[in-house]
Amino acid sequence: MICELLGVPYQDRGSFQEQVDSFLSGETSDEDQIAAYTATQHYLGELVAAKRANPTDDVLSDLTDSDLTDEELRGVALILLAAGLDTTANMLALGTFALLRNPAQLAALRADPALADRAVEELLRYLSVAKTFMRTALEDVELGGQTIEADTTVILSYNTANRDPERFADPHVLDLRRQDGGHLAFGHGIHQCLGQQLARVEMRVAFPALVNRFPTLRLAVSAEEVGLRPETADIYGVKSLPVTWDV
Numbered sequence: 001m002i003c004e005l006l007g008v009p010y011q012d013r014g015s016f017q018e019q020v021d022s023f024l025s026g027e028t029s030d031e032d033q034i035a036a037y038t039a040t041q042h043y044l045g046e047l048v049a050a051k052r053a054n055p056t057d058d059v060l061s062d063l064t065d066s067d068l069t070d071e072e073l074r075g076v077a078l079i080l081l082a083a084g085l086d087t088t089a090n091m092l093a094l095g096t097f098a099l100l101r102n103p104a105q106l107a108a109l110r111a112d113p114a115l116a117d118r119a120v121e122e123l124l125r126y127l128s129v130a131k132t133f134m135r136t137a138l139e140d141v142e143l144g145g146q147t148i149e150a151d152t153t154v155i156l157s158y159n160t161a162n163r164d165p166e167r168f169a170d171p172h173v174l175d176l177r178r179q180d181g182g183h184l185a186f187g188h189g190i191h192q193c194l195g196q197q198l199a200r201v202e203m204r205v206a207f208p209a210l211v212n213r214f215p216t217l218r219l220a221v222s223a224e225e226v227g228l229r230p231e232t233a234d235i236y237g238v239k240s241l242p243v244t245w246d247v
């Protein structure tokens with residue numbers, strides 16, 4: 001989806017995705033991450049130049065018609081990529097894992113396509129793949145009986161908020177029919193996720209399609225053997241999700 005949005009030519013998508021994965025997954029060495037990041041920056045610079053020369057039907061080409069400089073366009077491409085690719089991809093994989101571990105919930109989603117929208121919101125809450133963000137106070141702020149002094153940086157823990165027992169009944173339970181909405185998986189306030197509607201559409205299409213096309217989908221290894229990303233990864237997820245099904 002992100003390649004489509006940015007207008008990355010089809011033949012480049014495989015290597016482009018590998019590069020991006022290498023600097024976003026938190027699983028490669030610092031040197032490899034820096035090398036992959038630099039290569040991606042270089043690729044995006046060339047892509048911006050190509051779109052300026054020959055605009056195609058995509059967001060990046062449209063933006064060449066604005067007053068943004070090449071460097072700013074490369075920055076826009078990079079933020080869309082970093083924010084939009086790893087998040088949604090991990091929601092899809094981790095969400096599938098969560099459904100396979102909760103067969104009654106998976107069966108409910110299969111039986112009732114109308115549940116898809118609510119299921120996506122609950123998976124977003126339950127998994128909170130984008131765990132923490134930071135804010136710096138511009139002035140002294142009183143919050144929950146604490147004073148946050150000006151120029152102090154605070155960490156916002158969206159995953160903790162999404163499991164707050166004062167806000168959600170049985171917060172550690174995946175309940176696709178949950179009524180108490182209002183999760184913070186996309187953040188809150190002026191910086192809340194720009195791509196949340198696109199991400200929702202992707203998931204509302206993908207989860208029902210997957211579970212209905214593969215009625216016998218199941219884990220190919222035990223749940224304990226599924227490797228999860230380290231705690232230090234910016235975006236939570238599975239390293240890989242081995243599955244199987246009957247043909």
Ligand code: HEM
Nearest residue numbers: 083084087088091130185186187188191192193194195199
């Ligand atoms: C399931 C998928 C996604 C999740 C869980 C997610 C989550 C988030 C979160 C938590 C924030 C930070 C909000 C804050 O600072 O309080 C954010 C920001 C952002 N997201 Fe997403 N995101 C997803 C998909 C996407 C997609 C598909 C795009 C673009 C196509 C995108 C673009 C952005 C951008 C540009 C920002 C920065 C907004 C700003 O600082 O003003 N995200 N996202």
